[in-house]
Amino acid sequence: METQHFSYDNKIVKYFAYATILWGVVGMLVGLLAALQLAFPVFNFNLEYTTFGRIRPIHTNAVIFAFVGNGIFAAVYYSLQRLLKARMFSDKLSWVHFWGWQAIIVSAAITFVLGITTSKEYAELEWPIDIAITIIWVVFGWNMFGTILRRRADHLYVSIWFYIATFVTVAVLHIGNSIELPYSWIQSYPVYAGVQDALVQWWYGHNAVAFFLTTPYLGLMYYFLPKAANRPVYSYRLSIIHFWALVFLYIWAGPHHLLYTALPDWAQSLGVVFSIMLIAPSWGGMFNGLLTLRGAWDKVRDSATLKFMVVAVTAYGMSTFEGPMMSLKWVNSLTHYTDWTIAHVHIGAMGWNGFLTFGMLYYLFPKMWKTKLYSEKLANAHFWMGTLGMIFYALPLYWGAVVQTLMWKEFTPDGLLAYPNFLETITQILPMYHVRVLGGLLYFASLFLMVYNLLKTAASGKCADNEEASAPALHAPKKREKGEGLHRWLERKPIQFMILSTVAILIGGAFEIIPTYLIKSNVPTIESVKPYTPLELQGRDIYIREGCNTCHSQMVRPFRSETERYGEYSKAGEFVYDHPHLWGSKRTGPDLARTGVPGGKMYKTNVWHYNHMLDPQKMNAQSIMPKYPWLIKDELDISSTPAKIRAMTTLGVPYDEEPYPANYDQVANEDLKKQAQEIAADLNANGIDVTSDREIIALIAYLQRLGRDISVKE
Amino acid sequence: MKLVSHYLQGIADVGFFPSISLMIFFLFFAGMVWWAFKKSNKTYFAQMESYALDEDDMNSSEINNN
Numbered sequence: 009m010e011t012q013h014f015s016y017d018n019k020i021v022k023y024f025a026y027a028t029i030l031w032g033v034v035g036m037l038v039g040l041l042a043a044l045q046l047a048f049p050v051f052n053f054n055l056e057y058t059t060f061g062r063i064r065p066i067h068t069n070a071v072i073f074a075f076v077g078n079g080i081f082a083a084v085y086y087s088l089q090r091l092l093k094a095r096m097f098s099d100k101l102s103w104v105h106f107w108g109w110q111a112i113i114v115s116a117a118i119t120f121v122l123g124i125t126t127s128k129e130y131a132e133l134e135w136p137i138d139i140a141i142t143i144i145w146v147v148f149g150w151n152m153f154g155t156i157l158r159r160r161a162d163h164l165y166v167s168i169w170f171y172i173a174t175f176v177t178v179a180v181l182h183i184g185n186s187i188e189l190p191y192s193w194i195q196s197y198p199v200y201a202g203v204q205d206a207l208v209q210w211w212y213g214h215n216a217v218a219f220f221l222t223t224p225y226l227g228l229m230y231y232f233l234p235k236a237a238n239r240p241v242y243s244y245r246l247s248i249i250h251f252w253a254l255v256f257l258y259i260w261a262g263p264h265h266l267l268y269t270a271l272p273d274w275a276q277s278l279g280v281v282f283s284i285m286l287i288a289p290s291w292g293g294m295f296n297g298l299l300t301l302r303g304a305w306d307k308v309r310d311s312a313t314l315k316f317m318v319v320a321v322t323a324y325g326m327s328t329f330e331g332p333m334m335s336l337k338w339v340n341s342l343t344h345y346t347d348w349t350i351a352h353v354h355i356g357a358m359g360w361n362g363f364l365t366f367g368m369l370y371y372l373f374p375k376m377w378k379t380k381l382y383s384e385k386l387a388n389a390h391f392w393m394g395t396l397g398m399i400f401y402a403l404p405l406y407w408g409a410v411v412q413t414l415m416w417k418e419f420t421p422d423g424l425l426a427y428p429n430f431l432e433t434i435t436q437i438l439p440m441y442h443v444r445v446l447g448g449l450l451y452f453a454s455l456f457l458m459v460y461n462l463l464k465t466a467a468s469g470k471c472a473d474n475e476e477a478s479a480p481a482l483h484a485p486k487k488r489e490k491g492e493g494l495h496r497w498l499e500r501k502p503i504q505f506m507i508l509s510t511v512a513i514l515i516g517g518a519f520e521i522i523p524t525y526l527i528k529s530n531v532p533t534i535e536s537v538k539p540y541t542p543l544e545l546q547g548r549d550i551y552i553r554e555g556c557n558t559c560h561s562q563m564v565r566p567f568r569s570e571t572e573r574y575g576e577y578s579k580a581g582e583f584v585y586d587h588p589h590l591w592g593s594k595r596t597g598p599d600l601a602r603t604g605v606p607g608g609k610m611y612k613t614n615v616w617h618y619n620h621m622l623d624p625q626k627m628n629a630q631s632i633m634p635k636y637p638w639l640i641k642d643e644l645d646i647s648s649t650p651a652k653i654r655a656m657t658t659l660g661v662p663y664d665e666e667p668y669p670a671n672y673d674q675v676a677n678e679d680l681k682k683q684a685q686e687i688a689a690d691l692n693a694n695g696i697d698v699t700s701d702r703e704i705i706a707l708i709a710y711l712q713r714l715g716r717d718i719s720v721k722e
Numbered sequence: 723m724k725l726v727s728h729y730l731q732g733i734a735d736v737g738f739f740p741s742i743s744l745m746i747f748f749l750f751f752a753g754m755v756w757w758a759f760k761k762s763n764k765t766y767f768a769q770m771e772s773y774a775l776d777e778d779d780m781n782s783s784e785i786n787n788n
Contacts (some may be wrong), residue, residue, distance in 0.1 A: 245758045
């Protein structure tokens, strides 16, 4: 057979690898800042650009999409070429992909600092950037499939299946969750509201973890672990089961348990058996990784690369066990809204994604620069420091979460809340936040050992931008050959493979999404729930801009410990005009769903809100809430009101019905001013010198509206 | 999420969705396991297990493990 000569594109891999390192440092530095802010509020710097509400999405997005994202692309561009014995399909596409992705990251950072956000966790980017992501993602997929079609290898190795599933599913998730209606050149409202918005958001959120943080990294594991250990994969059979079970199951099993109460008994039993059985694919993957090292454990002692990979795979096993446990109802009632969630995701991000990326980089640099690692000792130091950092990060948070949740739920013998003041429960766990900073600092500092080590390694060798290679031409009969199994045939049919994996995720997706669409007509409207006034709408957008929902939930669960603390539990019908929903997922501060109920447990006066936003520490010395002085200084931009009202009307909020006058968008600002003057007058009467055109007035209007609708007695 | 499941239950025949997806998944999973454990695939699997390790790696002096 004819031998063909070609070259691998190493330059693009090198760039993606450098980008991973750079964004890793940036993302974790911002994470360290966020941790500091929670421990010492002074680190919010009293600046709108640097408060926790804006910093937190920068950290999460930087780590997920910039650090892990570039890590995925470095891994794909390196391994795909070698597994397929072909150069990437188009150098041009590779570079459009690279620079496009970096531009998206930079624009994300800028918009978040400016408070431009959709508020949806891990999907905070606004519509123009969403479109850019879609385009660049298609470029990536085009380049990948082009390469697959031009390959010289017969079969698609298991890593490539994971890459294909990643590409397809992330595309579906991103588009599905980003359907939004722009009201300005940069901002938008999601088409879904309330319950529906929450369901779609967490369908996305759950599966983004699966298909951005997990499947591509499993592909990475299946390639780089055998390479680094120089051992064959433990079981290909297990990897096939691992792949199909994971792809099918993840998307299917997300918030699916919501439906279980409506299931027939036989299906419930089967479901339970299956849920337990299905820890198997995740753990199958873990064992497949760990057992690849059978008979080679002595190498782990000597190689930092392998140490990183072993801990990464173990962290994957821990996270995938902990996750299902946290979805059990009674566990969830304890862990939800606490730092347990934060600890859980950090085991995944620091352990699984972080350590696997580091392992890959320690393998890639010597390989690509054709030299030895500069210092195995430094790499080992990085490993131990990073591991310690992770432990010091996660353990205090687990401990703090347990302490806090038990405090939330504790009653005195008289049946009163033992800790009625939310702040007490924060003050109690504050030392844990301090230790967490130390853990984060260790992990962050250890990065620099890697940076130095890798730069030194690169300096001691030379990376050929184009690495010469040769391979026989592809022998690929179109039809199935005699004796060729179905899956074996499928493995050399990329298009059919992609279609089948798309079908696999769509079946799961469809059966989960259809009820979500049906639910809209099933949420009973509550007569007294009315659309927001224009001023409240503006205030709500300030609430979103400042990221209040990162620390305050708006969802009182039907537990006595919560109704005693906050008031009436939340009902689906309350959220029908909430584009987007602001339920939140973490309570660093108290729930705000009932803060506007006059005479309610959470009620505060306008004056209190004003003073509290200006200086929370003046009201409660122990408070860790940032100060928001600019809300008092800055004038509210009311020029956006008509466009916002029009967008909301298009989305089904009845501003076009009675009692609203026709063309309400044009006169809405009159209502806005009137309501603002009332609030300003109240503040003035209580000795506060403020005019009615400040942002704080709108925010107070919104806060005073929360929960008020259903508290109105008819 | 009790709040949500309550309303989801109100959808007519909502039990159909989880039941059918569970069945589809179960059948698919069972089929996949059956296929993966078929005897005839043994040699092929062995070959694929070392697929990532090309000749270059097999003979190399383990650059990374020094």
